[in-house]
Amino acid sequence: MNKVVVITGAGGVLCSTLAKALAKKSYKIALLDLNKEAAEKVSNEIKIQGGTSIAIGANVLRKESLEKARSIVSKELGPCDILINGAGGNHPLGTTTNPFLNNEDLLIDNKEFKTFFDLDMEGVQFVFNLNFIGTMLPSQVFAKEMIGKTGCSILNISSMNAYTPLTKIPAYSGAKAAVSNFTQWLAVHFSKVGIRVNALAPGFFLTEQNRTLLTTDKGKLTQRGNTIIEQTPMGRFGEPEDLIGATLWLCGEQSNFVTGISIPIDGGFSAFSGV
Numbered sequence: 001m002n003k004v005v006v007i008t009g010a011g012g013v014l015c016s017t018l019a020k021a022l023a024k025k026s027y028k029i030a031l032l033d034l035n036k037e038a039a040e041k042v043s044n045e046i047k048i049q050g051g052t053s054i055a056i057g058a059n060v061l062r063k064e065s066l067e068k069a070r071s072i073v074s075k076e077l078g079p080c081d082i083l084i085n086g087a088g089g090n091h092p093l094g095t096t097t098n099p100f101l102n103n104e105d106l107l108i109d110n111k112e113f114k115t116f117f118d119l120d121m122e123g124v125q126f127v128f129n130l131n132f133i134g135t136m137l138p139s140q141v142f143a144k145e146m147i148g149k150t151g152c153s154i155l156n157i158s159s160m161n162a163y164t165p166l167t168k169i170p171a172y173s174g175a176k177a178a179v180s181n182f183t184q185w186l187a188v189h190f191s192k193v194g195i196r197v198n199a200l201a202p203g204f205f206l207t208e209q210n211r212t213l214l215t216t217d218k219g220k221l222t223q224r225g226n227t228i229i230e231q232t233p234m235g236r237f238g239e240p241e242d243l244i245g246a247t248l249w250l251c252g253e254q255s256n257f258v259t260g261i262s263i264p265i266d267g268g269f270s271a272f273s274g275v
């Protein structure tokens with residue numbers, strides 16, 4: 001096998017799990033993260049288990065940073081075969097307090113209370129940049145090395161909210177819809193040069209990003225957490241390990257004729273009408 005996989009956001013909850021699973025299948029892993037320490041921790045775990053990996057501090061929003069990372073990866077592991085665009089997330093400034101606007105909300109005099117009219121475009125921009133530009137730019141930097149080789153692919157991380165927006169998070173929903181759309185665009189664009197482009201669309205996974213939205217400090221479900229479980233036919237949150245099967249399949253030869261898809265991994269959430 002020995003293909004080189006570059007993973008951005010690799011110090012995070014979901015992508016560290018994918019990195020370890022790919023390393024167990026003998027892929028060589030380059031872990032890129034803004035938080036270099038987090039990437040190093042994952043890299044050490046991979047090495048202890050006998051895998052090959054390196055950790056690199058890199059910012060998916062800075063081309064020079066990614067180009068620097070690319071030359072380190074090339075030198076230490078070889079040119080990139082597979083890119084997983086895992087860095088992403090939401091921002092509180094792009095989030096409303098309530099799911100629905102009520103007439104009386106406009107009378108509330110509290111800076112912490114945010115309706116649509118209070119959303120800060122800096123927060124919205126942050127979310128669009130991180131999720132969309134943070135997927136497009138690493139693809140630009142790393143896919144160049146894939147041209148002319150075989151078995152190369154890109155795996156983006158979209159989300160449930162790309163299909164139907166989730167309440168309260170218009171920026172994140174729009175940005176992930178853009179990631180799914182870009183996945184199709186790039187799949188078509190790269191179809192003649194042998195680079196497949198696909199995405200995972202995870203449902204709800206309890207991670208640091210959403211823990212306070214979905215659970216209370218006593219570990220109980222919030223109202224939003226309860227609603228999600230009620231709307232998920234399989235009746236639970238996803239575990240990071242639930243993403244491994246689809247990732248191995250999309251990165252491997254078994255999916256050679258698959259490009260331009262986003263796979264929902266959601267316990268049936270997207271299939272359920274609620275009744």
Ligand code: NAD
Nearest residue numbers: 009011012013014034035059060087088089159202205207
């Ligand atoms: P996480 O916050 O645990 O990991 C994200 C990682 O990205 C962090 O290690 C962070 O340091 C890194 N990062 C942030 N900005 C960066 C930048 N500019 N450059 C490089 N690295 C940067 O998040 P997670 O829950 O593991 O999510 C991983 C991906 O899955 C994200 O794209 C997220 O939007 C998506 N996703 C998560 C869920 C969920 O329920 N957790 C659901 C659907 C999609």
